[in-house]
Amino acid sequence: MEILTDVLSKYGIDAANAEIKSFGTGLINHTWKIKDGDEHYILQRINENVFTNPQAIGSNIAAIGAYLQDHFPDYYFVAPVKTTAGKEMVQMDGAVNGCYRLLPFVNDSHSKDVVANADQAFEAAAQFGRFTKLLSGFDADSLQITLPSFHDLSYRYQQFTDALENGNKQRIEESASLIAYIKENESIVSEFESIQKNPSFKKRVTHHDTKISNVLFDSSDKAICVIDLDTIMPGYFISDVGDMMRTYLPTVSEEEKDFSKIEVRDDVYKAIVIGYYAEMEDELSPEEARHFFYAGKFMIYMQALRFLTDHINDDTYYGAKYPNHNLVRAGNQVTLLQRLVEKASVLNMQ
Ligand code: GN1
Ligand code: MG
Numbered sequence: 001m002e003i004l005t006d007v008l009s010k011y012g013i014d015a016a017n018a019e020i021k022s023f024g025t026g027l028i029n030h031t032w033k034i035k036d037g038d039e040h041y042i043l044q045r046i047n048e049n050v051f052t053n054p055q056a057i058g059s060n061i062a063a064i065g066a067y068l069q070d071h072f073p074d075y076y077f078v079a080p081v082k083t084t085a086g087k088e089m090v091q092m093d094g095a096v097n098g099c100y101r102l103l104p105f106v107n108d109s110h111s112k113d114v115v116a117n118a119d120q121a122f123e124a125a126a127q128f129g130r131f132t133k134l135l136s137g138f139d140a141d142s143l144q145i146t147l148p149s150f151h152d153l154s155y156r157y158q159q160f161t162d163a164l165e166n167g168n169k170q171r172i173e174e175s176a177s178l179i180a181y182i183k184e185n186e187s188i189v190s191e192f193e194s195i196q197k198n199p200s201f202k203k204r205v206t207h208h209d210t211k212i213s214n215v216l217f218d219s220s221d222k223a224i225c226v227i228d229l230d231t232i233m234p235g236y237f238i239s240d241v242g243d244m245m246r247t248y249l250p251t252v253s254e255e256e257k258d259f260s261k262i263e264v265r266d267d268v269y270k271a272i273v274i275g276y277y278a279e280m281e282d283e284l285s286p287e288e289a290r291h292f293f294y295a296g297k298f299m300i301y302m303q304a305l306r307f308l309t310d311h312i313n314d315d316t317y318y319g320a321k322y323p324n325h326n327l328v329r330a331g332n333q334v335t336l337l338q339r340l341v342e343k344a345s346v347l348n349m350q
Contacts, residue, residue, distance in 0.1 A: 242299025
């Protein structure tokens with residue numbers, strides 16, 4: 001880990017006296033926890049194969065941070081620590097080549113990998129709803145696009161069909177049943193296309209990665225704030241609500257290989273509705289509100305599609321820790337989608 005010495009020195013931290021540990025379960029960026037005396041930090045190396053313009057992330061976070069500071073000074077916003085030269089990120093060459101940023105570690109906070117109960121889902125949903133609501137006066141279109149077409153389901157579907165044409169032939173054959181399921185459910189893509197044309201759907205400041213590990217909790221399990229602000233871009237509410245459903249509804253994560261463990265918890269669904277509405281009720285149009293359940297289908301289908309596409313493309317995006325890893329992840333997400341759809345009539349009533 002001494003390798004990070006140069007990076008930390010830009011922040012005036014002497015790596016020789018600091019404790020450095022790998023941290024978290026994110027698939028894209030590499031994260032470390034740094035302990036320097038009594039100060040705790042999170043250091044991240046931004047994956048520049050994915051975020052080709054890391055400066056755009058820095059500029060979005062700075063703009064949003066300034067707006068919140070002006071209008072809601074009590075709002076807890078985790079802004080990056082500046083380097084001793086006053087920069088928000090450092091671009092390194094040589095052995096540690098890449099773009100890094102340092103964040104304060106929020107004292108006495110913890111994050112969770114799985115939602116244990118409905119109260120936690122409520123807390124998280126309210127936090128993400130609050131984030132978008134407080135930024136309703138901020139011009140979402142002024143944000144830079146850190147990941148073009150990130151949650152554009154038509155684009156993701158196109159990547160999938162391209163992979164079917166040009167991808168690994170053997171993997172395509174072995175994935176036949178999942179491919180068939182994705183194709184049979186293409187109406188989820190058409191519905192997204194009609195949303196894009198619908199003037200009642202508003203583009204708002206959207207987090208785009210609302211999994212539970214992106215919420216910090218205090219020791220009494222109250223949510224403190226949201227983190228991981230790299231994918232903040234203009235977007236539809238279905239991205240944030242849908243990713244909450246995708247990651248909070250089951251008791252197991254997208255990594256679970258035993259699909260019989262994948263279930264949709266009604267009380268957690270209800271908590272997402274109540275938590276998000278507690279903040280966003282007056283913001284959503286009736287037309288948007290009618291698509292609340294669709295949000296879950298949209299995000300779970302998109303994640304299944306992305307894992308499956310990556311499997312067919314030989315794991316170039318997400319990587320694989322064991323053979324067929326992304327195929328298993330895709331199967332997990334398809335199972336989750338089936339479990340959700342089975343409950344459509346019950347959950348839509350909530
Ligand atoms: C990626 O890096 P991480 O784990 O925060 C991905 C999300 C996916 C998620 C699935 C930039 O997020 O869109 O939902 O993996 N982020 C990017 O675990 O592709
Ligand atoms: Mg993320």
